[in-house]
Amino acid sequence: MPETIVIKSDVERNAEWRDAFKDYDINVCFWNRVADKRLVDYALVWKPEPGSLRQFSNLKIIFSIGAGIDHLKGSDIVPPGIPVVRMVETSLTAGMVEYVCYHALRFHRFMPQYERYQREQQWRTIMPVPASARTIGILGLGVLGSAVAQALKPFGFRIAGWSRTAKRVGGVESYYGDSQLNAFLGQTDILVCLLPLTEQTRYILNAENLSKLPRGACLINAGRGRHQVQSDLIGLLDNGRLGGAALDVFEDEPLPQHDPLWSHPKISITPHVASMTTPSCGAQHVRDNITRFRLGKPLAHLANMERGY
Ligand code: NAP
Numbered sequence: 001m002p003e004t005i006v007i008k009s010d011v012e013r014n015a016e017w018r019d020a021f022k023d024y025d026i027n028v029c030f031w032n033r034v035a036d037k038r039l040v041d042y043a044l045v046w047k048p049e050p051g052s053l054r055q056f057s058n059l060k061i062i063f064s065i066g067a068g069i070d071h072l073k074g075s076d077i078v079p080p081g082i083p084v085v086r087m088v089e090t091s092l093t094a095g096m097v098e099y100v101c102y103h104a105l106r107f108h109r110f111m112p113q114y115e116r117y118q119r120e121q122q123w124r125t126i127m128p129v130p131a132s133a134r135t136i137g138i139l140g141l142g143v144l145g146s147a148v149a150q151a152l153k154p155f156g157f158r159i160a161g162w163s164r165t166a167k168r169v170g171g172v173e174s175y176y177g178d179s180q181l182n183a184f185l186g187q188t189d190i191l192v193c194l195l196p197l198t199e200q201t202r203y204i205l206n207a208e209n210l211s212k213l214p215r216g217a218c219l220i221n222a223g224r225g226r227h228q229v230q231s232d233l234i235g236l237l238d239n240g241r242l243g244g245a246a247l248d249v250f251e252d253e254p255l256p257q258h259d260p261l262w263s264h265p266k267i268s269i270t271p272h273v274a275s276m277t278t279p280s281c282g283a284q285h286v287r288d289n290i291t292r293f294r295l296g297k298p299l300a301h302l303a304n305m306e307r308g309y
């Protein structure tokens, strides 16, 4: 009898997920529509409720629909001993590369200021800064951070990355660990956050750290909303310490209607869409991993739940 995978995604994407598994030897069923819970072998999920995965008593692997696994942390979400696999797939990476490059170039070429001048019908010139005179610093030099670094490099920017452990990514200056954070921030003109949300990285984008950036530096946060202290950001944008911010993620999502971030003139907002898993590519990653598991091979992109990513 074929194995079964249960999927908890946006309901509108169910048909796409079903299609993406159709040539693979597996039964697909959807959340809250599982005939026999004991027959579920794998779960592919986004934000399952605490306790809900326990109903599948024969679960072998949990796949996260997103790259981040913070939605699987907290007591009683992942049943003890079940491995968790992060999402790593080409379209998710490509989407993030596009999002970050777009905003980095937008800040680099003073587009927020030119958009304001246009609204005010002002013909004003800002002297261009060569890319070689700008440093883009990427917090988190993992799958997404290193792809972004490689994509930005050909423009001629100086690229630096900060991670937990030292990295060797071609053309990228590697900073690592808490002791090198200040040096990394001190020379970063455009700061990109692509960290996972963990106890160590929560609220890392606070006034103390952001004040270490050169005056007028810009921030792109596509990591998680809880990386940023939103009131600190507003203060730093208002007093000119920060030049602008592009935020895709927020402490509370959806961003509440009356939140001051919505109307801040130096903030560009997107509703957590920097990149998204495409079912066809995401299913390929899941299928490859199930095949590896069936052959007794190690899983690819296994999350370390202790470490938090
Ligand atoms: P990843 O491959 O696991 O990379 C994480 C990076 O963060 C690694 O370089 C890691 O360092 C570094 N890191 C973790 N904790 C650290 C710490 N305490 N100090 C310094 N560096 C630390 O993850 P990914 O696939 O690139 O994804 C990154 C995050 O992007 C996800 O967790 C998610 O939150 C976010 N995301 C957002 C969207 C969106 O649409 N907005 C979409 C996808 C993902 P080491 O390598 O040295 O361990």
Ligand code: GLV
Binding pocket: 065, 066, 067, 068, 069, 087, 275, 276, 277
């Ligand atoms: C989206 O936020 C993801 O983690 O993939």
